[in-house]
Amino acid sequence: NAGVTQTPKFRVLKTGQSMTLLCAQDMNHEYMYWYRQDPGMGLRLIHYSVGEGTTAKGEVPDGYNVSRLKKQNFLLGLESAAPSQTSVYFCASTRRGNSPLHFGNGTRLTVT
Amino acid sequence: GEDVEQSLFLSVREGDSSVINCTYTDSSSTYLYWYKQEPGAGLQLLTYIFSNMDMKQDQRLTVLLNKKDKHLSLRIADTQTGDSAIYFCAVEPSGGGADGLTFGKGTHLIIQP
Numbered sequence: 001n002a003g004v005t006q007t008p009k010f011r012v013l014k015t016g017q018s019m020t021l022l023c024a025q026d027m028n029h030e031y032m033y034w035y036r037q038d039p040g041m042g043l044r045l046i047h048y049s050v051g052e053g054t055t056a057k058g059e060v061p062d063g064y065n066v067s068r069l070k071k072q073n074f075l076l077g078l079e080s081a082a083p084s085q086t087s088v089y090f091c092a093s094t095r096r097g098n099s100p101l102h103f104g105n106g107t108r109l110t111v112t
Numbered sequence: 113g114e115d116v117e118q119s120l121f122l123s124v125r126e127g128d129s130s131v132i133n134c135t136y137t138d139s140s141s142t143y144l145y146w147y148k149q150e151p152g153a154g155l156q157l158l159t160y161i162f163s164n165m166d167m168k169q170d171q172r173l174t175v176l177l178n179k180k181d182k183h184l185s186l187r188i189a190d191t192q193t194g195d196s197a198i199y200f201c202a203v204e205p206s207g208g209g210a211d212g213l214t215f216g217k218g219t220h221l222i223i224q225p
Contacts, residue, residue: 004154031210031212033212035212040120040217041217042200042215042216042217042218043155043200043215045211045212048210048211048212050210056211058211058212090154090155092155092212100145100157100160101145101155101157101202101212101213102157103147103154103155103156104154105152105153105154106152106153106154
């Protein structure tokens, strides 16, 4: 099994450009999450989903949108990228609450 | 909301034991986790403990939970160079955890030869 796969691995954007980060899991998990990791800040939750067709805001949702049209995919969109969104983005999934999160290997995004 | 605190750095000599500490605020937390992140990689689940346990041992890893003091620790015996990584404490908030885990900022474990 591939587990949680994130694409792309790296991306450089100019301020104002848009992009979509894709997360795919093959474990039939219900819950999926997008985190960002910044030096000295740990991981902060951006958005999450508890099932196909559902999304909810996390701790730092501003500037991001998400969609969960299929159970196995969770997309994170940046409509107008800003330098403050330079970060490493991690997707995670789990079959339900009270279960460990499984993480992808991350997408390193730089906004200039 | 939940707050999870960890020291940012820990330096140990190869072969010694490493003890990484974590404190949290929500006494109703049900599951507590330790994740390991190697450079350029995602977070890998190391071990976890349920809140009704005091200790869990898994080969070189020992997790201790003091629920009264809301203190969690991870002990790595016979620390090796391959243990060099960032270690994250993560706590599942009371209520089921649909909105994910709360993570500490991570402890960088530095191994001295």
